[in-house]
Amino acid sequence: MRRIMPNLYRGLVWAAMIIGWYVVxxxxxxxxxxxxxxxxxxxxxxxxxxxxxxxxxLSLVLDNVEERDKNVxxxxxxxxxxxxxxxxxNTRSELNAQLMEMSNANLQDILTSRVRSVNQQVxxxxxxxxxxxxxxxxxxxxxSCIPSIQPVNNSRLTxxxxxxxxxxxxxxxxxxxxxxxxxxVPEGTAVFATADGRIENLSEKNSTNGKSxxxxxxNGYKTTYSHLLDIRVSEGERVKRGDIxxxxxxxxxxxxxxxxxxxxxxxxxxxxxxxxxxxxxxxDYQRIIRIALSSMQSFD
Numbered sequence: 524m525r526r527i528m529p530n531l532y533r534g535l536v537w538a539a540m541i542i543g544w545y546v547v548x549x550x551x552x553x554x555x556x557x558x559x560x561x562x563x564x565x566x567x568x569x570x571x572x573x574x575x576x577x578x579x580x581l582s583l584v585l586d587n588v589e590e591r592d593k594n595v596x597x598x599x600x601x602x603x604x605x606x607x608x609x610x611x612x613n614t615r616s617e618l619n620a621q622l623m624e625m626s627n628a629n630l631q632d633i634l635t636s637r638v639r640s641v642n643q644q645v646x647x648x649x650x651x652x653x654x655x656x657x658x659x660x661x662x663x664x665x666x667s668c669i670p671s672i673q674p675v676n677n678s679r680l681t682x683x684x685x686x687x688x689x690x691x692x693x694x695x696x697x698x699x700x701x702x703x704x705x706x707x708v709p710e711g712t713a714v715f716a717t718a719d720g721r722i723e724n725l726s727e728k729n730s731t732n733g734k735s736x737x738x739x740x741x742n743g744y745k746t747t748y749s750h751l752l753d754i755r756v757s758e759g760e761r762v763k764r765g766d767i768x769x770x771x772x773x774x775x776x777x778x779x780x781x782x783x784x785x786x787x788x789x790x791x792x793x794x795x796x797x798x799x800x801x802x803x804x805x806x807d808y809q810r811i812i813r814i815a816l817s818s819m820q821s822f823d
Contacts, residue, residue: 574635581642665719667718667719667763667764668718668719668720668740668741668742668744669718669740669742669744669798670717670718670740670744670746670786670795670798671717671718671764671798671799671800671801671802672715672717672718672764672765672799672801672802673706673715673717673799673802674706674714674715674716674717674746674748674782674784675706675708675712675713675714675715675771675782676712676713677706678802680807680810680811680814682706682707682708683704683705683706683707683796683811683814683815683818684705684706684707684781684818684822685701685704685705685815685818685820685821685822686701686704686794686796686814686815686816686818687701687702687703687704687792687793687794687795687796687815688700688701688815688816688818689701690818690819690820690821691819691820691821692820692821693778693820693821693822693823694776694778699821701821702785702792703747703749703783703784703785703786703792703795704783704784704785704794704795704796704815705781705782705783705784705821705822705823706771706781706782706784707779707780707781707822708771708780708781708782709771709780710752710770710771710772710773710780711752711753711770711771711772712770712771712782713767713770713771714748714751714767714768714769714770714771714782715764715765715766715767715768716738716746716762716763716764716765716766716768717746717764717784717786717798718738718740718744718746718764719740719761719762719763719764720738720739720740720741720744720746720761720762721738721739721759721760721761721762722736722737722738722756722757722758722759722760722761722762722768723737723738723739723745723758724736724737724758725737725754725756725757725758727754729775730775730776731775731776731823732747732749732750732775732776732783732823733749733750733751733772733773733774733775733776733777734749734750734751734752734753734754734769734772734774734775735747735748735749735750735751735775736748736751736754736756736768736769738762738768743788743789743790744786744787744788745786745787746784746785746786746787747783747784747785747787748768748769748782748783748784749775749782749783749784749785749823750771750772750773750774750775750777750780750781750782750783750823751769751770751771751772751774751782752769752770752771752772752773752774753769753770753772754768754769755767755768755769755770756768756769775823776823777822777823778821778822778823779822781822781823783822783823786798794815796811796812796815799811
């Protein structure tokens with residue numbers, strides 16, 4: 524019995540040491556399979572982050588392009604753009620539901636699919652532009668005849684003072700429908716033709732609009748520039764987009780020196796702000812919309 528106890532004790536000590544070394548070894552040192560799996564997970568995580576960043580960038584570009592697309596198609600040409608949201612609404616809802624049930628190991632494949640989907644949306648959007656371009660040629664329309672720039676140099680978007688909406692009339696002190704936009708500019712500021720066209724009418728002594736110019740651009744479009752100081756064109760003259768046609772002033776029924784600008788389509792006045800797509804980014808377009816909506820008083 525005395526011989527058995529020391530041997531048993533030594534055996535237990537050795538067993539404990541072996542188990543301890545095994546535990547330390549397995550916790551501190553990866554086996555080949557574990558090492559490979561760990562690095563595979565790290566690589567997958569890195570690739571996932573890259574794909575996620577690419578997806579966000581593509582989504583931002585798509586949103587900006589889609590906003591400009593809607594502006595050009597619906598506001599200018601009375602044509603509905605390709606509706607990405609309506610077509611993919613069900614697909615996106617199903618995808619979101621699936622993502623909630625996916626493990627991390629499957630997210631890379633899902634995100635890759637989403638990036639591919641965004642690329643396909645961009646491709647379809649570009650196809651819609653091409654289709655519209657064919658329609659423009661078919662209808663004998665030219666972009667140069669569409670009033671698509673601002674009538675004064677307003678690159679910083681600081682000169683627009685009044686939008687097309689009911690505003691407080693400075694003379695009657697009551698809410699009155701304002702049919703165009705007002706640019707608060709000093710007398711003598713250059714006024715540009717916003718599209719190619721023909722000078723249809725010049726007014727030198729109108730008691731309300733003061734000195735004014737109306738340009739017929741064809742395809743139903745006409746623009747009017749009022750409260751001018753000096754007119755630099757003649758009736759019947761052909762002008763190009765960007766030509767200086769007048770200098771702004773304070774003539775007629777005007778509260779302060781400014782330019783009143785209107786756009787009409789087939790005799791109906793439309794909001795000029797929606798026709799600045801050629802020189803404004805999607806972000807600046809949203810900004811000038813907010814400026815126009817925040818105005819409270821007209822200057823004529």
